[in-house]
Amino acid sequence: MDVDLSALAHNYAAIKRHVGTASLMPILKADAYGHGLLACAQELESLGAEMFGVAFLEEAVSLRHYGIKTPILALGGVSGRQIARFLENNIDITASSKMKVELIDEMAGSLGARARIHLKIDTGMERIGTHHYSADALIETALAAKHCDIVGVFSHFACSETSDKTFTRLQLERFLETISLFEKRSVPMPMRHLANSGAILQHLDTHLDMVRPGLLLYGYSPTRALESVISLKRMMSVRSEVVFFKVVRQGAVVSYDSTWTATEDTRVVTIPAGYGDGYARQLSNVGHVLIGGERKPIVGNICMDQFMVDLGPDGEAYNGDEVVLLGQQGEESIDALELAERIGTDPRDVLLSLALRMPRRHKR
Numbered sequence: 518m519d520v521d522l523s524a525l526a527h528n529y530a531a532i533k534r535h536v537g538t539a540s541l542m543p544i545l546k547a548d549a550y551g552h553g554l555l556a557c558a559q560e561l562e563s564l565g566a567e568m569f570g571v572a573f574l575e576e577a578v579s580l581r582h583y584g585i586k587t588p589i590l591a592l593g594g595v596s597g598r599q600i601a602r603f604l605e606n607n608i609d610i611t612a613s614s615k616m617k618v619e620l621i622d623e624m625a626g627s628l629g630a631r632a633r634i635h636l637k638i639d640t641g642m643e644r645i646g647t648h649h650y651s652a653d654a655l656i657e658t659a660l661a662a663k664h665c666d667i668v669g670v671f672s673h674f675a676c677s678e679t680s681d682k683t684f685t686r687l688q689l690e691r692f693l694e695t696i697s698l699f700e701k702r703s704v705p706m707p708m709r710h711l712a713n714s715g716a717i718l719q720h721l722d723t724h725l726d727m728v729r730p731g732l733l734l735y736g737y738s739p740t741r742a743l744e745s746v747i748s749l750k751r752m753m754s755v756r757s758e759v760v761f762f763k764v765v766r767q768g769a770v771v772s773y774d775s776t777w778t779a780t781e782d783t784r785v786v787t788i789p790a791g792y793g794d795g796y797a798r799q800l801s802n803v804g805h806v807l808i809g810g811e812r813k814p815i816v817g818n819i820c821m822d823q824f825m826v827d828l829g830p831d832g833e834a835y836n837g838d839e840v841v842l843l844g845q846q847g848e849e850s851i852d853a854l855e856l857a858e859r860i861g862t863d864p865r866d867v868l869l870s871l872a873l874r875m876p877r878r879h880k881r
């Protein structure tokens with residue numbers, strides 16, 4: 518697997534241009550969507566990213582361990598026994614309830630530290646955070662906390678990628694109404710951050726002070742319909758090669774469970790990759806690869822480490838020829854949106870699955 522860091526720089530700059538004055542919090546959870554946590558963080562730090570977002574404390578600590586100095590927010594829920602490690606490593610904490618703020622404040626006080634917190638308001642996702650209709654107590658508690666700096670206040674969209682914009686508008690309204698309490702109390706407004714990839718593209722009024730791009734950074738819009746908004750470059754490509762060539766006779770069946778039958782004598786090659794490499798088994802008899810600049814169909818069930826491709830009766834390919842599973846070859850390309858559509862999942866899921874076991878090579 519090749520991961521192109523110059524594409525990351527391109528995407529970062531493209532998002533920055535699109536959002537204008539808002540800051541960027543690149544989201545690096547799940548090993549940077551499979552693109553490599555540390556390599557992506559280093560590249561983005563050198564580009565001047567204002568803050569990083571990860572899911573877990575452990576990801577943030579690992580970045581600190583490797584010398585990343587940029588502020589890092591762990592977006593997920595925090596448990597009481599993690600708070601000391603947050604403080605020791607100077608990691609921003611998601612304060613998702615009044616009780617959590619109290620815990621954080623107490624721990625910071627006893628360690629003689631100051632906690633950097635971001636208040637999480639639930640405006641409709643129903644994941645973590647205090648419901649918008651009862652968030653006043655959360656905010657008041659945070660304002661009264663002696664050892665906490667309220668760095669940010671945020672929420673998360675459930676449906677920002679869809680063409681129906683109603684729910685996102687409602688979430689934005691709820692958020693703005695909730696945080697108006699800061700103005701009513703005449704205290705400084707913390708950094709407001711709300712927009713994920715879908716909202717960055719199609720809800721400009723949600724950009725506020727900072728945006729939180731995940732998928733966009735790695736070169737994908739969440740849906741085909743949103744592809745024209747910003748011009749992005751894919752970071753990940755997956756290449757293999759032909760390891761076996763054979764002629765399959767008319768009537769012969771291919772691979773486990775005999776799900777494909779040759780309707781004529783045809784040429785079939787074997788590729789050394791499979792669902793053990795995160796190449797979804799559901800692509801059996803459905804997916805394509807690129808060989809010699811052309812699309813060729815996968816035939817039969819994908820095995821754990823191998824799968825077969827039909828070249829057709831006159832198709833040509835030799836052992837060692839390049840096979841593209843994800844990426845460009847000649848004029849043709851196969852991307853994670855295509856694979857996601859074919860198997861009914863999300864492009865993030867496709868990128869992540871592929872990255873779990875394959876060795877990764879970063880280049881510029």
Ligand SMILES: *Cc1c(COP(=O)(O)O)cnc(C)c1O
Binds near residue numbers: 544546592713732
């Ligand atoms: C994952 C995540 C994001 C980024 O989402 P994308 O749609 O991939 O841009 C932003 N904010 C939070 C809280 C997230 O969990």
